[in-house]
Amino acid sequence: MNLVDVLLSALDSLRANVLRTVLTTLGIIIGVAAVIAMVAVGAGAEQRVQAVIQSLGSNILIVLNGTSVSGGVRGGSGSVISLTEDDARALAAEIPSVRYAAPAVRGTGQLIYGNVNWFTSIQGVTDDYLIARDWVIGEGRSFTRAEERAAAKVAVIGRTVAERLFGGVPPLGQTLRVRRVPFTVIGITREKGQTPFGSDQDDVVFIPLSTAKKRVLGGDRVRGDYVGSITVKVLGPEQVAQTEKEVLEVLRRRHRIRDGKPDDFFVRNVAQILEARAQSERVMGLLLAAVAGVSLIVGGIGIMNIMLVSVTERTREIGLRMAVGAQGRDILVQFVIESVALSVMGGLIGVVLGVGGSLAVAHFAEWPLILSPGAIAMAMGFSAAVGVFFGYYPALKASRLDPIEALRHE
Amino acid sequence: MAAPIVRTRGLCRDYQVGGHLVHALAGLDVTIDRGDFVAIMGPSGSGKSTCMHLLGCLDTPTGGQYELDGDDVSRLSRDDLARTRNRKIGFVFQTFNLLPRATAQRNVELPLVYGAVPRAERRDKAAAALDSVGLAERAHHLPTQLSGGQMQRVAIARAIVNDPVMLLADEPTGALDTRTGFEIMALFQDLNDRGITVILVTHESEIAAFARRILGFRDGRLVEDAAVTDRLSAADILSGKVAPP
Numbered sequence: 001m002n003l004v005d006v007l008l009s010a011l012d013s014l015r016a017n018v019l020r021t022v023l024t025t026l027g028i029i030i031g032v033a034a035v036i037a038m039v040a041v042g043a044g045a046e047q048r049v050q051a052v053i054q055s056l057g058s059n060i061l062i063v064l065n066g067t068s069v070s071g072g073v074r075g076g077s078g079s080v081i082s083l084t085e086d087d088a089r090a091l092a093a094e095i096p097s098v099r100y101a102a103p104a105v106r107g108t109g110q111l112i113y114g115n116v117n118w119f120t121s122i123q124g125v126t127d128d129y130l131i132a133r134d135w136v137i138g139e140g141r142s143f144t145r146a147e148e149r150a151a152a153k154v155a156v157i158g159r160t161v162a163e164r165l166f167g168g169v170p171p172l173g174q175t176l177r178v179r180r181v182p183f184t185v186i187g188i189t190r191e192k193g194q195t196p197f198g199s200d201q202d203d204v205v206f207i208p209l210s211t212a213k214k215r216v217l218g219g220d221r222v223r224g225d226y227v228g229s230i231t232v233k234v235l236g237p238e239q240v241a242q243t244e245k246e247v248l249e250v251l252r253r254r255h256r257i258r259d260g261k262p263d264d265f266f267v268r269n270v271a272q273i274l275e276a277r278a279q280s281e282r283v284m285g286l287l288l289a290a291v292a293g294v295s296l297i298v299g300g301i302g303i304m305n306i307m308l309v310s311v312t313e314r315t316r317e318i319g320l321r322m323a324v325g326a327q328g329r330d331i332l333v334q335f336v337i338e339s340v341a342l343s344v345m346g347g348l349i350g351v352v353l354g355v356g357g358s359l360a361v362a363h364f365a366e367w368p369l370i371l372s373p374g375a376i377a378m379a380m381g382f383s384a385a386v387g388v389f390f391g392y393y394p395a396l397k398a399s400r401l402d403p404i405e406a407l408r409h410e
Numbered sequence: 411m412a413a414p415i416v417r418t419r420g421l422c423r424d425y426q427v428g429g430h431l432v433h434a435l436a437g438l439d440v441t442i443d444r445g446d447f448v449a450i451m452g453p454s455g456s457g458k459s460t461c462m463h464l465l466g467c468l469d470t471p472t473g474g475q476y477e478l479d480g481d482d483v484s485r486l487s488r489d490d491l492a493r494t495r496n497r498k499i500g501f502v503f504q505t506f507n508l509l510p511r512a513t514a515q516r517n518v519e520l521p522l523v524y525g526a527v528p529r530a531e532r533r534d535k536a537a538a539a540l541d542s543v544g545l546a547e548r549a550h551h552l553p554t555q556l557s558g559g560q561m562q563r564v565a566i567a568r569a570i571v572n573d574p575v576m577l578l579a580d581e582p583t584g585a586l587d588t589r590t591g592f593e594i595m596a597l598f599q600d601l602n603d604r605g606i607t608v609i610l611v612t613h614e615s616e617i618a619a620f621a622r623r624i625l626g627f628r629d630g631r632l633v634e635d636a637a638v639t640d641r642l643s644a645a646d647i648l649s650g651k652v653a654p655p
């Protein structure tokens with residue numbers, strides 16, 4: 001008996017009882033839909049972690065100025081300016097796992113080129129900072145040490161600024177005004193896109209830290225040796241947690257904070273925050289996996305049950321098939337295929353529901369989901385396996401029927 | 411002279427029922443030649459069906475020997491019995507046993523499906539078999555769209571589609587009215603005239619009168635073996651040439 005014949009007769013018998021077929025496959029439908037949602041959620045969470053790490057730079061700790069507590073009123077981040085360029089140098093020198101400790105200041109202001117105005121983020125940084133935050137120079141170059149020392153009026157601009165301010169003009173070598181101070185454009189960074197929180201990272205102009213403090217942002221709250229933040233780039237991902245502790249120690253010592261007193265700065269370990277979130281999404285994924293597993297088993301038992309009913313109902317048919325020459329193996333294959341057809345059909349419906357559901361969740365809950373063909377193939381594989389596993393026993397029972405008894409069956 | 415279709419020596423079938431042995435068939439010695447038309451008769455429980463099951467290779471004997479078409483088939487495995495049924499035997503049942511969701515054509519093709527006959531050849535052979543039972547134009551009807559007589563014709567077409575060496579029919583007219591029963595017997599006689607060996611079980615003597623030879627059973631033993639002297643033609647009765655018995 002060839003496969004086409006078996007498939008045709010399997011579909012025949014499923015068609016004969018559409019409602020029963022659909023009800024039977026309900027467990028499989030839910031199981032497969034859950035498998036698909038599970039993989040989509042997991043992949044989405046993973047992708048978001050990757051996206052955030054990519055936009056902020058990998059293996060970094062961001063040290064920010066702390067909060068003051070005065071008269072019971074807690075100020076926001078940076079209400080106490082405590083970080084200095086010396087702190088940055090000390091971190092780089094004293095902690096072996098620190099590759100760069102890049103101080104930076106930031107502000108906002110108007111850029112002018114010709115008669116075009118553009119309001120943007122101004123960052124006073126060093127070349128180290130650009131490397132630490134994974135900024136790549138797309139055209140031109142970054143700052144030299146000499147320019148940093150001399151507070152040169154040179155600027156590296158983000159993609160968005162390049163487009164909005166310069167229109168079609170090639171920006172390199174052009175002069176733009178940053179808060180009315182003229183700067184020469186020496187580089188353009190490669191596009192980074194939006195942050196996962198929706199702001200445009202390429203809407204930025206970088207100028208040397210020294211220049212920013214002396215000529216552009218000098219009037220702001222960050223004066224003298226003080227800086228707004230220190231980006232610490234760690235050698236490897238497994239050293240981030242230990243380095244965080246050492247950064248705390250070094251800064252507390254340098255800021256002469258006695259035991260028991262709060263820090264006047266704080267350290268943001270981006271990877272850790274994200275990891276915690278990814279973890280909760282993984283728990284969600286596990287929950288879905290449990291639902292999927294239970295549903296597939298329940299679905300499988302449903303299929304086994306209905307196949308046993310089917311074998312009983314069709315005992316005479318089995319006897320007849322045996323009488324005209326079907327061997328045990330033919331009957332076994334026929335019923336296993338029928339069971340697989342049943343479960344795979346449930347699987348297909350489950351895939352449709354799973355994909356639809358995932359898209360709906362992604363759309364309404366803005367939960368990132370990634371549908372992968374691999375997950376769909378895996379779900380279909382699971383449902384086929386369930387069909388084989390739970391269909392085997394009823395099929396074996398059918399194949400072992402005695403033809404005479406079977407033909408006599410009422 | 412070719413080997414007989416059926417030759418049995420001391421063929422037995424015992425059943426163990428609640429601690430004691432029932433001799434459903436207690437030593438059958440019989441020879442049936444190619445082209446014969448045998449009616450098996452006897453009271454209920456006399457072993458007719460048991461005999462048919464053994465002759466049809468649906469069952470294995472508990473004793474004795476059975477040669478079918480020159481081959482000893484008394485000790486075959488389940489799979490070999492299935493193969494033998496597929497190649498050599500056509501069954502016709504009292505209740506037709508057609509697959510309800512398959513057309514006449516596909517019902518007739520079933521033995522060929524298990525004989526691994528290619529699709530095109532299958533279609534042609536099934537069409538020819540349906541034609542020879544006079545149902546060529548009903549090929550695409552479902553069993554529910556056919557009368558009892560037509561369903562039995564489809565079953566007979568299924569039984570002959572594989573060119574078996576013999577047809578076995580257990581009370582083939584039992585579920586049909588008298589006239590339709592005669593029509594089916596006319597078909598069996600026609601097939602027999604074309605050289606097919608037919609063995610059927612019946613408890614009606616007027617049906618047995620269409621056979622060439624009658625075997626009588628009682629208590630699992632063969633008690634009568636007689637040639638039919640005044641054999642009737644079912645076709646003649648149907649056309650009114652001869653009065654019904």
Ligand SMILES: Nc1ncnc2c1ncn2[C@@H]1O[C@H](COP(=O)(O)OP(=O)(O)O)[C@@H](O)[C@H]1O
Nearest residue numbers: 425427432434453454455456457458459460461
């Ligand atoms: N599967 C079985 N188990 C036990 N006894 C059986 C079985 N099949 C048949 N018999 C017994 O064998 C005897 C012959 O039965 P059977 O061949 O069916 O008779 P018939 O067809 O002539 O009516 C009966 O006594 C019956 O009860």
Ligand SMILES: [Mg+2]
Nearest residue numbers: 455458459460
């Ligand atoms: Mg009987």
